[in-house]
Amino acid sequence: MTCCGLHTLIPFGDQYAMGPLRALFLLLGLLRPARFVAGTGEDWWYATSVAEEIVAAGQTVEYAQVPLVTCAAYAGHSGWAQLFCHMDGLCVLSEQAVVRDNSTGSGVLMPCWTKYSPSSCFPPFEDAGAAGCFYLHGSKMTWFDGRDHCKSLGADLAVPTNFDAFRSYAASAGLPQDVWLGIYDQEWLNGSRVARALWAKGNPDGPPQDCGRKYYSVLADAKCSENWYFLCEIK
Known part of the structure; x- marks a missing residue:
């Protein structure tokens, strides 16, 4: 799938840093993305759009008047960047771990690339196996505020599809007695009763x-106005 002439999935590594012309062709969609394996994992960058305030929430480094290919090279060699964004020549590397489109929050939405695909389970989320991929926030909020916070992480309030597995996870993880889930109007957020x-x-x-x-x-x-802990989930 492509957007705006760019592949939404961009493999990146030393072979592209040493061959910028090949990387440029790849970014322009003229070459089919090839698999690149580096060290213990694979460096893939997934296209997304992220609110400016979320990008700036953690450690960031900015470069002015930098082309997209160079921005990708900086991110790939940084050793810490989880996300890079490029808009109007401005390159921003960020330590924020995000997935999918993070359109929650104020400010301009920036075109970005993240290391995490929509199926990734990454910190602060915990892989609970058949139960899902969850993150329990440490503060109490209203249902709507909790949901907004989950969305800012590219997630949503939890909708366990295997409730027996969820019960086991809740017990083993020591979840609090009361935790907001993705239920509104007696329905799960996926529309099921x-x-x-x-x-x-x-x-x-x-x-x-x-x-x-x-x-x-x-x-x-x-x-919904009551304040409880809340559980986010990445699907």
Whole structure:
């Protein structure tokens, strides 16, 4: 898939740094991306768009009047950059680990490339096997604020598709008693109705517009304005 003349998947490594013309052809979509293996992993860059405030949230290094190929070279050889962005000749390397389109937040959306594909599970997220890929935030927020924070990481509030596996994960990980999940109006964020058997006794007991949370090993509803811990998930 391409966007704006650029492959959304860009392999990068020493062979491209030593052959900038080949890299330029690759970026212009004139060559089919080739696999490049370096050290213990593969250096792939995935196209995304990231809000300026998210790019600047961690360590960054900026270079002015730099072409895209050179920006990619700087990122590949930095040893720490998880993301690089290039707009109007400005090259920004960032330590922020993001995935997919991170359009949450204010400021200009920058065209960027990240090391993490939509299927990646990377810190601070934890690979919970069949349960999913989760990150428990350490602060309590409202359901909507928690969801916005998850989206800023390229994720969303958790929607466990294997609830038995999720229960096992929640117990082994020591999740708090009450944790916001991706439930609104008695439906999961994927549009499916929450199974009646998953609700705690007497729940849901609020209006349909309530949000849902993990409550011990089952589910309960609550006013969306209440502050609870929240669980993000990358699908």
